[in-house]
Amino acid sequence: MQTTDDARLVERLKARDDAALETLISHYEGKVFGLALRVTGNRPDAEEVLQDVFWRVLQHIDSFRGESKLSSWIYRITANTALEKVRKRPKTRDLPLAEELGPAMTEDGRIAEPVMDWTRLPHDELEQKELAQRLEEAIAQLPPDYRTVFVLRDIEGLSTEEGAEVLDLSVAALKTRLHRARLFLRKQLTDYVSARHPALNPPNPGRPDAHMS
Amino acid sequence: MLTCRDVGQLLQDYVEGALEAPVRQRLDEHLADCPGCLAFIKTYKHTIAISKDLRCKDIPPELQRKLRSFIKDKLGQPDA
Incomplete structure (x- = not known):
């Protein structure tokens, strides 16, 4: 479930509030970039993921129903976007048992x-x-x-x-x-x-x- | 008495505090008497502890600017 702060931020984003957009970005850019950088393993890909994630969040914010926390939803978009990039590369070895x-x-x-x-x-x-x-x-x-x-x-x-x-x-x-x-x-x-x-x-x-x- | 192999299987729940008290106590008893398992658990926990310090708190200022200008451009496009 989302928190009250999340709910308020989402409502403001749905109303296209510029200050809410800045709040969203400044709160999540480090988390999104940190995950993207480690999953993709390189900065150019991580930068693309960073931009794609925030754009996807804004595109889909109207359909965000608050069934999960906002952070979980953003992490999910980030992980999927970063893994999409990595999966296009040759397959890596699996871990030993x-x-x-x-x-x-x-x-x-x-x-x-x-x-x-x-x-x-x-x-x-x-x-x-x-x-x-x-x-x-x-x-x-x-x-x-x-x-x-x-x-x-x-x-x-x-x-x-x-x-x-x-x-x-x-x-x-x-x-x-x-x-x-x-x-x-x-x-x-x-x-x-x-x-x-x-x-x-x-x-x-x-x-x-x-x-x- | 637990074996070292048992300890290996309980290790994750042990460090996450998810073991039932009696099992935890048996594991602690094993550790008191087994320097190998003790060293293994300590280094497993330490690996987790130092990983926390790798968290990225801020992104570089030029990247912050680039991101905001990308979003602004996208929002300014007619189909946005």
């Missing part, structure tokens, strides 16, 4: 390799920037459907239910994609930190028969 994105396990279900804890990083501002940069690169490697879920949920901060509504997915399907995206990103960051800071690698637990991979 969740089990392959975690540590190796023994047959009886115990972790069979040392796991690095890099959460005390970054030590300084430069490392913070490098880690954020590495995260951006890893997000760009996610298949578009996973990337869209991850950006909406973990970057834009939508709830699981709102993300599922925006993408027309079941909550279970959204959670599965989100989890695999997070596992993939965690692994990419771990590999990066492990190469940069070998001293942080924990000692081998000393079970030479434990490795499965």
